[in-house]
Amino acid sequence: MMDLTLRDLEYVEMIAQERSITRAAARLHMAQPALSQSLQRIERRLGVRLFERTSRHLAPTPAGDVLAAEARDLLASVQQAIVRTRVAGGLPEVLRVHVSESSLITPRRILAAARAHVPGAAIHQTTLPRRDVAENLLNGELTLAVAGSIRRAGLQSVKVRDERIGVLVGERHPLAGVDVVGPAQLADHPILSIDPEMSSWDAWVTSYLDDHGVTARWSKEVVFGLSTGSDILHDADTVMLTLESVGRDHLDGLVWRPMSPARSVPWFLTYREDSLRDSPAVAAVLRVVRRLAHDQGWTP
CATH class of the missing domain: 1.10.10.10 (Winged helix-like DNA-binding domain superfamily/Winged helix DNA-binding domain)
Structure with missing residues (x-):
């Protein structure tokens, strides 16, 4: 042997x-x-x-x-065997959940709903480099991911909502006084760069601006996380492309303006396909999130 x-x-x-x-x-x-x-x-x-x-x-x-x-x-089978053994012994099922940006309202509401309505699970939240997420879902190191769509054999992504894109700027920024921002208006301002190891956001912004003939001029700073990035925006020059829900949060000294033409990015809940069979908690979270999306008007 x-x-x-x-x-x-x-x-x-x-x-x-x-x-x-x-x-x-x-x-x-x-x-x-x-x-x-x-x-x-x-x-x-x-x-x-x-x-x-x-x-x-x-x-x-x-x-x-x-x-x-x-x-x-x-x-992955070993991980599932450990889960089933712990649950059989009376311990809560641990759900390890990757969240692409934990400060944003969409993942916060998803996790809050899961914690409230799936009390038999212990949710351990983490944020991994984006290139590691799919493999960790497949090998059982992660249970769920709240992020963009992840396309890999053996994984399933369910859309939770679409969010409109806009620009976050300091209240003294020239764009703070306009109602809607066009791509051409971003050409003269540095765009805050998000760590490419953790997020594909810069690539999305580059593609969006390329579609409108605008070349992104990136900031010297590279950040990850809304709170860190928002500090830089008070220079009245740098802009940050971000989601509509950010504009509804209380951000002292900052304003959010929508982009036109309008563009949206989706949020997905991704899981390993066979986890619905092996994990009652994953199936329960999926039901809870679908209900949340319907009640919030995120999906029909």
């Missing part, structure tokens, strides 16, 4: 995901030489090469693809 541990499977799955020993080691919180040695040991035990390596490239072999896919499913 081949002697592979769950940790070995985690190594293979992470290397396949990252296509890099160095990046995989960093995410596994271990030294790169130790991970390389572990991979060599796994390949010797299996008698097959799992990855093709060059000085600039690493990719799974057909055997590596098979083991990485099986490892992902097995690791």
Whole structure:
């Protein structure tokens, strides 16, 4: 019998995901030489090469693809077994929920509704780099994600609402005095950049402005989080493209103005497809969120 541990499977799955020993080691919180040695040991035990390596490239072999896919499913099954065991022992089911921007009103209302109406679950909120979210949902490290749509086999995204886009500026900013802001009016102002490791927002803004022949001029500062970003906006020059719900929050010294032509971005609740079968709490959260979206007028 081949002697592979769950940790070995985690190594293979992470290397396949990252296509890099160095990046995989960093995410596994271990030294790169130790991970390389572990991979060599796994390949010797299996008698097959799992990855093709060059000085600039690493990719799974057909055997590596098979083991990485099986490892992902097995690791997720182990996570589900732990969940079911804890629940059978009388402990609450832990739902690990990624939220792309925890300060915004939409995810806050979703989480508040889930906590109020699914009392048998313990909701652990986190925010991960966007490139890690899909894999963590698939391998069971995450249960749900409140963010944009995540398109991966094995995952399901349910739209919760659309939110109109607008501009957030300081009250002394020239755009604070207009009713509606057009893309061309942003050409003369730096746009606050959102950390691309955590969010795809800058890419969305770039695409939106490109559609209207405007080149984004980004701020020198890069931030993540509305509270941090709002401090910079008091310079009366920088602008921040953000969601309509932000304009309804109390933001001292800032004003929100809608964009025209109007554009909206969607919020989704994403989960692993088989979690509806394995987790009563996930199914309950989905029902609660659908009801919330209907009651709030977010969906028909």
